[in-house]
Amino acid sequence: MSAVIAQWQDPHPQQRSPGDGIELTAVVAGQESLLTPAALDFLAGLHRRFEPARQARLAARRERQAYFDAGGLPDFRADTAAIRNGQWRVAPLPTALLDRRVEITGPVDPKMVINALNSGAKVYMADFEDSTSPTWANLLTGQRALRKAVAGTLDWMAPDGAKHYTLKPFEEQAVLMVRPRGWHLDEKHVRIDGAAMSGSLFDLGLFAFHNAKALAALDRGPYFYLPKLQSMEEAQLWNEVLDRVEAELGLAPGQIKVTVLIETLPAVFEMDEILHALRTRIAGLNCGRWDYVFSYLKTFRAHRDKVLPERGQVTMTQPFLRAYSELLIQTCHKRGAHAMGGMAAQIPISGDEAGNEAALAKVRADKLREVTAGHDGTWVAHPALIPLAMRIFDERMPTPHQQHVLRDDVLIIRDDLIKPCLGTVTRAGFEGNVEVCVRYLAAWLEGNGCVPIHWLMEDAATAEIARTQLWQWLHADSLFLDDGTPVDFALLERALIGLPSKLAERMKLPGGSKLDEAIAMLDRLTHADTLEEFLTLPAYERID
Ligand SMILES: CC(=O)SCCNC(=O)CCNC(=O)[C@H](O)C(C)(C)COP(=O)(O)OP(=O)(O)OC[C@H]1O[C@@H](n2cnc3c(N)ncnc32)[C@H](O)[C@@H]1OP(=O)(O)O
Ligand SMILES: O=CC(=O)O
Ligand SMILES: [Mg+2]
Helix, strand or coil, rough: CCCHHHHCCCCCCCCEEEEEEEEEECCCHHHHHHCCCHHHHHHHHHHHHHHHHHHHHHHHHHHHHHHHHHHCCCCCCCCCHHHHHCCCCCCCHHHCCCCCCCEEEEEECHHHHHHHCCCCEEEEEECCCCCCCHHHHHHHHHHHHHHHHCCCCCCCEECCCCEECCCCCHHHEEEEEECCCCCCEEEEEEEEECEEHHHHHHHHHHHHHHHHHHHHHCCCCEEEEECCCCCHCCCCCCCCHHHHHHHHHCCCCCCEEEEEEEECCHHCHHHHHHHHHHHCCCEEEEEHHHHHHHHHHHHHEEEEHHHHHHHHCCCCCCCHHHHHHHHHHHHHHHHHHHEEEEEEEEEECCCCHHHHHHHHHHHHHHHHHHHHHHHEEEEEEHHHHHHHHHHHHHHCCCCCCCCCCCCCCCCCCHHHHCCCCCCCCCCHHHHHHHHHHHHHHHHEEEEEECEEEEEECCHHHHHHHHHHHHHHHHCCCEEECCCEEEHHHHHHHHHHHHHHHHHHCCCCCCCCHHHHHHHHHHHHHHHHCCCCCCHHHHHCCCCC
């Protein structure tokens, strides 16, 4: 997978200032066509209007985490009971978003964009978030690819000239949705009045600036996926941003539609409130299971009674995760929104028929669980999985969606959502987490935000689980592997020391040049007294 595109790299980067308080601290060739004075003014306007509110929301996150660290538990809010108990529905969904049974997701390099739009999935979520390492080159390459895709002119030639990629006709393409980065991430290369702007506002703002009118004319939104929200107030902030974007770009109010990922533990207690805050424009909620597990671990980082078993055992059939997905379905269907499923991590295995069949069987079981529970659609990580997921949804969901499945049988209380599952930590589980962290981080530092490791899709969310589990296990009192070995820093040392030779033959894989840096970073992150909020925050300081 090529994440950084050579022709976009400037061998002589320099600081350039477009003036009016806007400063760009990196350059890739050709960026002027995207970062026009008008586009920069638009971004600066978003920053000046919403940066104080973003900072307030980030401070609120820290305050709430301090409450959890002091022993507090998340719960449904008393002050919003009227919203939960009220009779209201979200605005009707646009035709293009009625049938979303299979959605493909992936990073935004031109080949992936073409492959995803041509893939036969109903929707393609172009991802600036979990699967993109936000180097300046990746971001602008992605924005340029999407702009050309919307215009219908995107093509791409394989570097060896073996294949020329072109888009299928518009009617045969997946519906485009874009996922900007979460509220916690800055875009350090755009400084406004001396401060870095928000990555969310940069990604969404720049995409909307160049494509919103064209997409609205095609009756295709624009449509966005909003990641990692933690509260109703964060949804309100997004709604205000989108109101402003619509007003500035001359779009009808409510033209921009969004789907919100419920992928943090605090947010699962505010799903009605989030739908309500965005009720004129929300099309659905999505079970972002990987970040959700990460958020569970992070929320309870100081709770020794909430240590989870190794990653492979924390599956969606565990009671606390089943409760999350069923409550999401019930909540969405009550309000007229779609309840989207999530991502199975298995990808096709080439050259191993039995291994491939076992991987596909896991994906099949996951999709079957989702459609049977009442989800209106699901995610796949790889185009080869689309027929499998499509078949299951076609067979089990003959209608475009199943909002009529109200799941009145579901009765979920707070403890169902927070009770940890039982299980073990094996040596393979511990060492697997170490390997995933190091290899993923190394790839990310090299500019590649999504990689296959042992035939599993690994991205920022899955790697966060591995990283957070290591920290949690190492800081728990007297934790032992299932073979009786104490989980301590000596065990980590041995795993880290053994890793370079274990990976020696794989140095040509993504991240090969950054393995030492990744090992040093993981060592620091696991030794820290406090769990770092996001892996990508310190890692972002180390990329261009
Ligand atoms: C927790 C979450 O947030 S989930 C959402 C974020 N994660 C994702 O979106 C995962 C996206 N998936 C991927 O990036 C890739 O599938 C990977 C990295 C896991 C595997 O990629 P590869 O090793 O390149 O897979 P593989 O070699 O089998 O790819 C075969 C073809 O399918 C294409 N392909 C693979 N995945 C995708 C995708 N998601 N979208 C479009 N095309 C894809 C490849 O580009 C390749 O195309 P080509 O034959 O024209 O060269
Ligand atoms: O974004 C999706 C997730 O699972 O995390
Ligand atoms: Mg996520």
